[in-house]
Every structure is written in structure tokens, then in C-alpha cells.
Amino acid sequence: MTDTNITDRTPSKFDYASPIQFRFKITKLPLVEFTIQTANIPSVTLDEVQQPTRLKPIALPGSTLSFGNLELSFLVDENLNNYKELHDWLIGLGTPESDSQFAALLESGSDRFSGSTARSVPTGSNAASPLNEGAIYSDATLTVLNSKNIPKTEIRFRNVYPVSLSGLSYDIKANDVSYIQSSASFSYMGYEIVQISST
Numbered sequence: 001m002t003d004t005n006i007t008d009r010t011p012s013k014f015d016y017a018s019p020i021q022f023r024f025k026i027t028k029l030p031l032v033e034f035t036i037q038t039a040n041i042p043s044v045t046l047d048e049v050q051q052p053t054r055l056k057p058i059a060l061p062g063s064t065l066s067f068g069n070l071e072l073s074f075l076v077d078e079n080l081n082n083y084k085e086l087h088d089w090l091i092g093l094g095t096p097e098s099d100s101q102f103a104a105l106l107e108s109g110s111d112r113f114s115g116s117t118a119r120s121v122p123t124g125s126n127a128a129s130p131l132n133e134g135a136i137y138s139d140a141t142l143t144v145l146n147s148k149n150i151p152k153t154e155i156r157f158r159n160v161y162p163v164s165l166s167g168l169s170y171d172i173k174a175n176d177v178s179y180i181q182s183s184a185s186f187s188y189m190g191y192e193i194v195q196i197s198s199t
Contacts, residue, residue, distance in 0.1 A: 023142075024072070031082035036074050042070055043068035071185055075180070137160060140186075143155075161186065
């Protein structure tokens, strides 16, 4: 039997996380970033392995983690500028009409991220120039604030890209003005939780 001293296990702080105290930054979407309403820390699931026995199978921890999507919702401005910002990113990745849409995405990335993520080909090499991944991916950071709005923890996402964007609904029968929100899902290469202050 485990012997524990409950006094030694008492937390030193009793402040709990508030769902409204956060900031979200995503490099490629400055207009969306400004109107973020909700964001999440994605779920993590570890698979299980069932070891057969003559009686009941024994569950053992597996070796594969699966991560949920990064989910955002944001207010849409009246000119749809922030919605278009995300819509154009998706269109460039999916190229529904022609390859020129992907080329336009790469071009927009080279303008915005020049020198930061592009890799060069050695002089005299016949190798094709690598893709500017700053156009395809973006980094994002969810900053968790404490009760005094001081940043305490950062969730840093690497190589984020959109996988879905909700539609927009207009309704002339609405009695009250409820400004339009849109939601988007993102996949990513990985994320880390970093304590930037422990006090």
C-alpha cells in the first residue's frame, strides 16, 4: 500500500485556469488572429495493445500517439478580409482549378516570409529549388494568461496548415444582430507546452 502524507501534497497555488484568459498568434493569418474567439489545446490519445491470455486479455500501453486538431473560431469582418485570408490558404493547398493556385500560394509566402524559411540551392547545382515552406505552413502560439493577465504558459505549434473552414450563414429573419463567426481546423507537425513563468 502506498504511504503518502497529504500535507506534503497540498498545492502551493489555488488559482485555476480561466477559459477567457489567453492570446493566440498565427504568423500567416494576422487578420484572423485579431478576431480569435476560441482556441484549444488539442487532445492526445495513446493507443493500447491487447496481450492475449488464456483468461481475460491484458491491456498494455501502445507506442503510437494521435493528436486532435487545433480548432479556432473567429469573428468575420464585414468585408470578409480575414475569412478570405484563410480561404485563400486552403484554396492554394487544394488547387481545385489549376496549379497556378498553388503557385500563387508559394508566391504569397515568399513575399511575407522572405529570408525566414526559404532554403537556397548551392551555386552551380542542377537540383530544383526547394519549396518555400513558409507559404505552405505557419507557426502558431497559444499563450495562457494567469488571473492578472500575465503570460505563464505557451503552447507552440509547428508547421500548422488548415484542413477545414466553415461556411458563413446569412439570415434576414434574425431579430438581433449576432455577428458572424467562422470556425477552422488545423493540422500540425507537433506542439510543445512551455512554462515561460512559474511564479
